[in-house]
Structure formats: C-alpha cells, structure tokens
Amino acid sequence: MQRSRRWWWRRRGILIARAVMLVAAGAFAVAWSQRGAEEASVEEAVHELDGTRGADGGFLRPAGGVYVYEGIGTEQLSLLATGQQWGPRLPASVVPAKYGGCWVFKIEYSTNHRQWTTSCPRGRVLEEEGGRTFHRYHGERMLAGDQTGREAVETWVPGA
Numbered sequence: 001m002q003r004s005r006r007w008w009w010r011r012r013g014i015l016i017a018r019a020v021m022l023v024a025a026g027a028f029a030v031a032w033s034q035r036g037a038e039e040a041s042v043e044e045a046v047h048e049l050d051g052t053r054g055a056d057g058g059f060l061r062p063a064g065g066v067y068v069y070e071g072i073g074t075e076q077l078s079l080l081a082t083g084q085q086w087g088p089r090l091p092a093s094v095v096p097a098k099y100g101g102c103w104v105f106k107i108e109y110s111t112n113h114r115q116w117t118t119s120c121p122r123g124r125v126l127e128e129e130g131g132r133t134f135h136r137y138h139g140e141r142m143l144a145g146d147q148t149g150r151e152a153v154e155t156w157v158p159g160a
Helices: 002-033 042-049
Strands: 065-070 073-077 082-086 089-096 103-110 113-122 125-135 152-156
Touching: 042 065, 042 089, 082 103
Parallel strands: none
Antiparallel strands: 065 089, 073 082, 089 103, 103 113, 113 125, 125 152
C-alpha cells in the first residue's frame, strides 16, 4: 500500500512538471510569434514633419509633405526563422535637403525598417546623391560585420 502511494505521488509530480513545461513552452511560442515590426504610423510621419517647411514641387522635385503608399512585403533572415512584415500603409515624406536644391525622400516600411534617399536635379536629369537604410530585426542588429549594437544604419553613395 505504501509503495503504491509513493508511486502515485511521483506520477502526479511528473504530470504536474510536464504540464508546467507545456504551459511555459506555449507562452514562449506565443511571445515568439508576436515579436517583430509594427505598421509604420502615418500620424508619426506627420508629427515628425511638423514645423518643417515643405518645398514647392516643380520639375524633377516633388512637393514637400507626407505621402502614403500602399504595399505589403516581408523580410526574412535564416537565423532562428526570423522574419517581419511591412505594410499595408507606407508613409513617406519629402523634405528639402540642406544643400543645392536637393530633397530627401524617406519611406517607412515598418517600425523596424526605414530608408532615406537624397536626390538632386541636375539640369534635366535627376541624380541620386546617396541615402541611408535603417534595419532592426526583433530588437537585434543584423547587418554583417557590425554586432555591437541593437540597430543598424547603412549609408550608401551611388557608384561607390
């Protein structure tokens, strides 16, 4: 009789431990699936531009202000099946650059991905002067060669 009671308590303990592990694994799976980027906010784009004088549009120069594009997409990394979506609303802003009649186009794909492009009219041609890209994957910096922080900013110059 005593032996069967011990066995029953041991079995009960094992079942409770398994149930706790199952609940913990489920909570982790839910938290893992909910991580990532959120849709970029049009309201934040307008607020960010508040007080910035938008340039008048013209030949090879869009009018300053906030634009809203529609599109969807995903970004994937092979590391731990990391991926994030962007869209469907993609706020973009156009502001004058600090030099030479150029302007900066900034598009926000999500809260974790933004891109700036500086363009300049040169006669009847529009030239891309360069830009920057900001990426964050679930709070971790993921550009190769730079693992010191939590965010990544990459700058480029055409033809370089």
